[in-house]
Amino acid sequence: MHPGSVTAVTDTSILSITGLRFAYGDIVALDGVSVDVPAGRIGLVGANGAGKTTLLKLLLGVLSPGEGSIRVLGHSMPQQTLEVRSQVGWMPERDCLPPDQTASDFLGYAAELGGLPVRAARQRASDILGLVGLHEERFRYMGGFSTGMKQRAKLAQALVHDPDLVLLDEPTAGLDPEGRAEMLDLVRRLDEFGINAIISSHVLTDIESTCDWVVMLDGGKVLRSGPLTALSTPDVAELEVIGDAAAVAQLAVGMGASVEIDGSSLTISAPGSDPFTIARDAVLDAGAAFRRLGTKRTTLEDVFMSGGDSDG
Amino acid sequence: MAEGIVFDLGYKPHEGIRLGRSGARRALVRDGLRRVLGLRRRARSKILPAALMAIAVIPALFFTAFGVIAGEFDVSATLFGHASYFDLNGSMALIFVALASSELLIPDRVHGTMSVYASRPLTTPDYVAGRATALAIVVFAFLWIPHLVLFTGRAWVAGFGSYVTDNYEILWQTALASIVYFVGYTSIAFLVAAFSKRTAVAAGVFLGIVMMSGATAALVDAGYSIFGLGAILDHPGYIKDWILGSPQGDWIPARAGMEPIASLGVIVVLAVASGLVVVGRYRRAA
Numbered sequence: 227m228h229p230g231s232v233t234a235v236t237d238t239s240i241l242s243i244t245g246l247r248f249a250y251g252d253i254v255a256l257d258g259v260s261v262d263v264p265a266g267r268i269g270l271v272g273a274n275g276a277g278k279t280t281l282l283k284l285l286l287g288v289l290s291p292g293e294g295s296i297r298v299l300g301h302s303m304p305q306q307t308l309e310v311r312s313q314v315g316w317m318p319e320r321d322c323l324p325p326d327q328t329a330s331d332f333l334g335y336a337a338e339l340g341g342l343p344v345r346a347a348r349q350r351a352s353d354i355l356g357l358v359g360l361h362e363e364r365f366r367y368m369g370g371f372s373t374g375m376k377q378r379a380k381l382a383q384a385l386v387h388d389p390d391l392v393l394l395d396e397p398t399a400g401l402d403p404e405g406r407a408e409m410l411d412l413v414r415r416l417d418e419f420g421i422n423a424i425i426s427s428h429v430l431t432d433i434e435s436t437c438d439w440v441v442m443l444d445g446g447k448v449l450r451s452g453p454l455t456a457l458s459t460p461d462v463a464e465l466e467v468i469g470d471a472a473a474v475a476q477l478a479v480g481m482g483a484s485v486e487i488d489g490s491s492l493t494i495s496a497p498g499s500d501p502f503t504i505a506r507d508a509v510l511d512a513g514a515a516f517r518r519l520g521t522k523r524t525t526l527e528d529v530f531m532s533g534g535d536s537d538g
Numbered sequence: 539m540a541e542g543i544v545f546d547l548g549y550k551p552h553e554g555i556r557l558g559r560s561g562a563r564r565a566l567v568r569d570g571l572r573r574v575l576g577l578r579r580r581a582r583s584k585i586l587p588a589a590l591m592a593i594a595v596i597p598a599l600f601f602t603a604f605g606v607i608a609g610e611f612d613v614s615a616t617l618f619g620h621a622s623y624f625d626l627n628g629s630m631a632l633i634f635v636a637l638a639s640s641e642l643l644i645p646d647r648v649h650g651t652m653s654v655y656a657s658r659p660l661t662t663p664d665y666v667a668g669r670a671t672a673l674a675i676v677v678f679a680f681l682w683i684p685h686l687v688l689f690t691g692r693a694w695v696a697g698f699g700s701y702v703t704d705n706y707e708i709l710w711q712t713a714l715a716s717i718v719y720f721v722g723y724t725s726i727a728f729l730v731a732a733f734s735k736r737t738a739v740a741a742g743v744f745l746g747i748v749m750m751s752g753a754t755a756a757l758v759d760a761g762y763s764i765f766g767l768g769a770i771l772d773h774p775g776y777i778k779d780w781i782l783g784s785p786q787g788d789w790i791p792a793r794a795g796m797e798p799i800a801s802l803g804v805i806v807v808l809a810v811a812s813g814l815v816v817v818g819r820y821r822r823a824a
Contacts, residue, residue, distance in 0.1 A: 288656045288824045308559060308659045316657035322650040331578050338565035339658040341556040350552060357549060367580070383654055388552035393657075419549035 238265050239297075240391055240422050241285070246294035248280060254446055255280040259294070261441055261451040263424075267417060269433030269454075270426040272443035278426040279319065281443070282393045285424075286316060299390055312341060315384030319395040319426075322380060325369025329360055329379055332368065333386050340387020350386050358382045358412060374405035381412060391422045398432055410436050462522035463494045463501040469514025477508035493522060559659045563668055566660065570672020574638045590634045591680060594627040598684035602691030609695060620685055620712055621784035628719055628775065631681055632748065635720070638676065639727035640740035642669045643816075647823045648735055656824035662817050670728070674720055681716035685709070708782075715778040722774035722805045723748070725812035732819040758794045766794025770808075773801040 239262045246259040256277045270278050283289045285298050287307030296303040298310045324332060333351035334344075342350060355364045358378040363371070368379060377397065384392045397413060398406045413436045416423045427433055433440055434454065442449035467474055467490055475485045475492055481504045483496040494501045494508075502519070509516060557564075576583030646652055655665055689708060693701045727744045734740035748771045757765035769790035776789035780798035791801045 283656075283824075286656055286824075308661070311657055312556070312558060312659040314657055316653060318650065318653040320650050320653070322653040324645055324649050324651055326579055326583070326645070328578075335565060335569050336654055336658075338568075339562045339655065339660065341558045341561045341659060342552060343555065343557060343561070346552060346554050353550060384657070387658070389657075415549075420551065421549075 239263060240265050240299055241268070241424070242295075242297040244295045246281075246284070246296060247292050248277075248284060248289060249292055256284075256443075256446045259443075259446070259448050261448055263439055263441060263451065265422050266439055267413070267422070267437045268424045269437035269440040270424055270443065271428065271430055271433050271440060272449075273428055276428075276443040277446045278428075278443055279395055282316070282395055282424070282426060285393060286311065286314065313390040315340075315387065315389040315392040317380045317384040317392065317394045317397060319399055321376065322383070323368045323371070323376060325367060327368060328365050329355055329368055329371075329382075330364040332379075333364075333382055336383040337386040340389070342387055347386075350388070354382045354386045357385075359408070373400045374402070374408075377401060377405070377409060378412075381409070385419075385421065389421065391424065392416065394423060394425045396427055397425060398427070398429060406432075461495065461497075461501065463505045464491070464518075464520055464522040465494070465505050465509075465516060466491045466518040467509060467512075467514045468517050469509075470512055471514070473512040474505075474508045474514050477511050478504050481508065490517070559664070562658050562660050563664055566665065566668030567672045567675075570642055570669050571675060573642055574672055574676045586637060587634070587676075590630050594630045594680050595684050595687070597626065598623065598687040598691075602687050605691050605695055619784070620688065620708055621779060621782045623684055623688065624681070624712075624715060624719070624775065624778050627681055627684055628778075631677055631719055632723055632745070632771075634680060635673070635677060635723040635727045636741040636744045637737075638673055639724060639744070640731040640734065640737040642673060643728060643731040643820075644734055644737050644740060647732075647820065652820065652824045662821040662824075665820060666728075666813065666817050670724065673724060674717075677720045677724070678713075678716050681719055682713055685712040685716075711781050711783075715774075715781045718777045718781070718802075718805065719774040721809050722770070722777075725805070725809040726770060728816050729812040732816045752790070755790045755793065758790055763794040763796070766791045766796050767800070767804050769794075773805055776801045777805070 241261070241263045243262075244260050246256055247254070248256045259277075259281070270281065272278050280289065284291055284296060285303065287304045287310060290304045299313050301309045303310060327335075330348075330351055333355060334348045337347035337350045338344060340347075352361075352364065355361050358381055360375060360378050360382065363375060368376070371379060377400070381394070381397065384394070394413065398409050401409055410432060413423060413425060425433065425437060437454060439451075439453050441451045471487060471490045471492060475487045478485045478492070478494050481496075482499060483494050483501060483504045486493040492505075494505050496504050505519065572578050575587050576585070646655070652665075660668075686709070689705070692705070726747060727740075730744045730747065731737075731740045734743065751768055751770040752772075754765040754768045758769075772789040772791055775787065776791050777798050779786040779789070786792055791798075
């Protein structure tokens with residue numbers, strides 16, 4: 227298992243990758259990727275060129291792995307590509323909508339391509355367009371859609387054949403703040419629809435607000451794979467004080483804690499002791515006051531900048 | 539005034555049957571038919587296919603009606619025998635294939651729609667075969683229906699019976715010749731469309747290549763018989779005359795001393811090579 231992984235393989239993995247390597251000629255896009263991710267909403271983060279889109283294409287069987295094995299929803303890739311494609315929807319980053327078709331016609335066709343009978347496909351198209359907020363626009367040619375409407379239509383085509391898993395590649399790309407919030411809300415709702423999602427993005431806050439598991443890629447390697455909840459560290463107290471922060475730090479060290487100080491902010495950890503009790507006593511003894519006190523919360527950005535170490 | 543209530547029906551999973559890959563293939567062909575004929579598209583997309591279809595079929599309808607009314611329906615009276623009718627609607631088919639091939643293949647690649655196919659239970663050969671099948675259905679109908687009309691008209695005038703039993707072979711012969719025209723033209727048209735970004739340019743390049751192939755006649759006449767193989771425009775017609783057993787026209791491969799089977803070989807090789815290249819090209823496009 228990759229050193230960056232923090233969880234064990236589960237029986238409910240929607241995705242299991244071992245020793246994956248892929249190169250475009252001499253350029254290595256993915257190298258030694260091994261991850262197991264559970265059902266739910268999975269964030270796939272990394273800088274541009276980290277290998278996110280390549281990984282999604284490998285999951286769909288569009289590309290074949292050079293080395294290693296991939297299992298998607300229990301199916302081996304690329305041997306069982308058609309079985310996987312029957313159960314997966316893909317919202318690509320770039321445009322995928324024919325401008326000379328109405329949203330309703332295209333969604334109906336996309337559902338038929340997913341194996342739905344004609345009548346059911348047309349009904350699904352109507353339902354899904356309503357779900358993504360395009361019901362009023364369903365008879366418009368998609369060439370006249372705004373960026374936000376196109377993103378919704380792209381999400382709709384990924385959902386219209388009722389997949390078990392959707393791969394969303396940069397779903398908020400090009401959206402204004404309002405459109406971004408609406409798209410993220412739709413992504414969050416996928417859970418209640420019973421649809422798993424792998425959301426690829428380089429916008430870390432989008433992943434933090436929508437996902438419950440994150441896979442971080444950098445330079446084609448996995449930096450970290452684990453639940454987002456593991457990013458909060460309850461045995462470390464973070465506080466900001468009004469008064470003499472240096473005195474508070476000194477008193478806390480005297481009580482056996484390790485302290486990092488940055489201006490009026492302190493981070494207190496105390497293996498075997500309660501860092502919050504030490505923080506309270508040190509602040510009282512120094513005659514200072516709390517401006518803020520809480521558990522240390524590591525953002526995805528912190529983890530990413532520290533090279534995948536979740537304690538960073 | 540009654541007050542409306544909005545119910546959020548939420549997400550309803552599909553609980554009915556799924557048709558899988560076969561359903562996806564059929565959907566692909568249906569969409570191809572709609573695209574070729576401009577159905578469910580803007581009005582201007584319908585004009586050209588409808589006009590070409592009309593030009594191809596109306597003469598057959600006219601001469602059939604004329605023959606039925608006159609009570610006489612031989613080739614000299616109607617101008618058109620089956621072999622010569624191919625010379626009319628074969629040209630229409632050439633233009634139709636040029637426009638329809640680029641319309642079938644280019645938009646999916648240029649607009650990124652190949653990504654949608656990549657997340658459905660389809661392979662790239664399924665995609666190319668589905669598009670080719672859609673075009674084949676329309677081009678076959680385009681080429682063969684006039685012959686069916688002519689045959690029916692002649693049979694009517696002759697009182698059916700012996701005419702049908704004596705001449706039924708013309709139906710499969712014209713059907714076979716229609717397939718040859720389709721394969722002969724479409725393989726090149728698909729190849730050009732697979733590497734073009736604009737439909738009009740692809741259609742123009744294809745027509746240019748086919749028309750320019752007529753220039754091989756000069757090389758053949760100069761003694762370079764091998765260039766007769768490059769007469770793309772003439773191969774289908776040459777094979778058509780062979781199938782129908784009609785007097786062979788002045789086809790370039792014939793002038794080069796080639797047998798019709800050589801022309802058939804060229805068409806088959808081009809079709810296989812074109813299929814492989816187009817599949818390879820579209821595999822990378824997803």
